[in-house]
Amino acid sequence: MQVIKYAFQQHGDERGQLVAIEEFKDIPFEIKRVYYMYDTGEGVRRGYHAHKNLEQILICIHGSCKILLDNGEEKKVVLLEKPYEGLYISNDMWREMYDFSSDAVLLVLASDYYDEEDYIRDYDTFLASKVKHMQDDQGKDRRREQ
Numbered sequence: 001m002q003v004i005k006y007a008f009q010q011h012g013d014e015r016g017q018l019v020a021i022e023e024f025k026d027i028p029f030e031i032k033r034v035y036y037m038y039d040t041g042e043g044v045r046r047g048y049h050a051h052k053n054l055e056q057i058l059i060c061i062h063g064s065c066k067i068l069l070d071n072g073e074e075k076k077v078v079l080l081e082k083p084y085e086g087l088y089i090s091n092d093m094w095r096e097m098y099d100f101s102s103d104a105v106l107l108v109l110a111s112d113y114y115d116e117e118d119y120i121r122d123y124d125t126f127l128a129s130k131v132k133h134m135q136d137d138q139g140k141d142r143r144r145e146q
């Protein structure tokens with residue numbers, strides 16, 4: 001599984017740092033929604049879902065946290081601890097967020113508006129959707145070969 005991380009340009013000078021993120025320039029999608037998590041309780045683990053059709057960039061703009069990525073076949077843990085680093089997550093990726101430092105602020109840029117219908121919140125349903133996509137792709141490949 002390929003983990004896609006962006007290192008955003010830091011405009012630093014003697015006054016401090018500044019990061020600017022522009023849609024289609026610094027990230028590959030139009031930003032339709034921004035949300036952030038903070039005051040996350042100790043030991044909390046959240047997320048536990050995948051999206052059917054949503055791109056996101058996660059940036060821990062303060063403190064640190066870990067993100068578990070699971071594509072149904074492989075799992076990877078990504079530590080986010082730099083305010084200029086963004087983790088890209090696309091469709092069909094199960095994610096869990098945990099190990100939040102008490103000062104963590106996790107900012108999310110999303111390619112679409114909030115839509116509960118876009119969520120897959122059940123892990124078995126997620127795995128079943130991955131198998132279905134694989135079968136659909138294999139069907140397409142076979143049709144191409146004919």
Ligand code: TYD
Pocket residue numbers: 033035046047048049114
């Ligand atoms: P939830 O999906 O449980 O967060 P997580 O996946 O991080 O565990 O979201 C918490 C609440 O916030 C839930 O009531 C839905 C609401 N919410 C919105 O209204 N808009 C949003 O963009 C998001 C992400 C959540």
